[in-house]
Amino acid sequence: MLEPFAKPFYITQPLLPDMDELNEMLKEIWASKQLSNNGNMVKQLEKDLSSYLGANYLSVFSNGTVALQLACKVLRLSGEVITTPFTFAATAHSLVWNDIKPVFCDIEEDSFNIDTDQIESLVTEKTTAIMPVHVFGYPCNVDKIQQIADKYGLKVLYDAAHAFGVKVNGKPISGFGDISMFSFHATKIFHTIEGEL
Ligand SMILES: Cc1ncc(COP(=O)(O)O)c(C=O)c1O
Numbered sequence: 001m002l003e004p005f006a007k008p009f010y011i012t013q014p015l016l017p018d019m020d021e022l023n024e025m026l027k028e029i030w031a032s033k034q035l036s037n038n039g040n041m042v043k044q045l046e047k048d049l050s051s052y053l054g055a056n057y058l059s060v061f062s063n064g065t066v067a068l069q070l071a072c073k074v075l076r077l078s079g080e081v082i083t084t085p086f087t088f089a090a091t092a093h094s095l096v097w098n099d100i101k102p103v104f105c106d107i108e109e110d111s112f113n114i115d116t117d118q119i120e121s122l123v124t125e126k127t128t129a130i131m132p133v134h135v136f137g138y139p140c141n142v143d144k145i146q147q148i149a150d151k152y153g154l155k156v157l158y159d160a161a162h163a164f165g166v167k168v169n170g171k172p173i174s175g176f177g178d179i180s181m182f183s184f185h186a187t188k189i190f191h192t193i194e195g196e197l
Pocket residue numbers: 063064065066087088090091133159161162183184185187195196
């Protein structure tokens with residue numbers, strides 16, 4: 001029988017800001033008495049994120065699951081979407097909540113990401129998109145995925161929940177596909193304790 005770990009084993013731990021710096025920002029929020037509805041801090045965060053990611057279109061949400069659900073609507077996805085089973089439940093749930101059938105593609109043994117050699121065999125006339133996940137922040141084969149999407153006229157919606165700060169050939173990972181979602185949940189390295197993009 002395997003011995004339980006004496007101490008918890010963390011895959012990642014969240015980055016935490018300096019407490020005094022955080023308090024100064026909290027004082028600003030207290031002084032504004034605006035705790036919701038497009039407050040100054042949210043506006044500043046969106047501005048800083050746009051500049052960091054080089055993104056022209058960007059929005060923060062209450063959580064990443066809602067952002068994925070909305071992304072399906074914005075891209076007008078329907079029918080079937082090819083995705084991965086190796087992920088958090090929210091990936092497939094966001095499809096099901098939009099009455100879309102998740103079609104699960106097997107994963108690569110070494111990266112745990114969607115196996116791009118197996119995507120094409122799952123495309124049918126009902127397929128509207130591919131929804132890969134950059135598992136543990138390791139980038140999917142973005143070029144191959146785009147090639148397949150272009151060949152069959154499919155959208156690409158990335159669940160990039162784990163991948164904030166990741167770049168491919170110097171380009172932020174959100175620069176690939178049609179939409180990417182980053183989760184800022186408290187379990188992520190860069191987080192807002194809750195809330196996402
Ligand atoms: C791969 C993946 N997708 C989606 C989500 C959902 O993000 P959120 O918790 O911000 O709703 C998570 C959260 O852990 C995740 O790991």
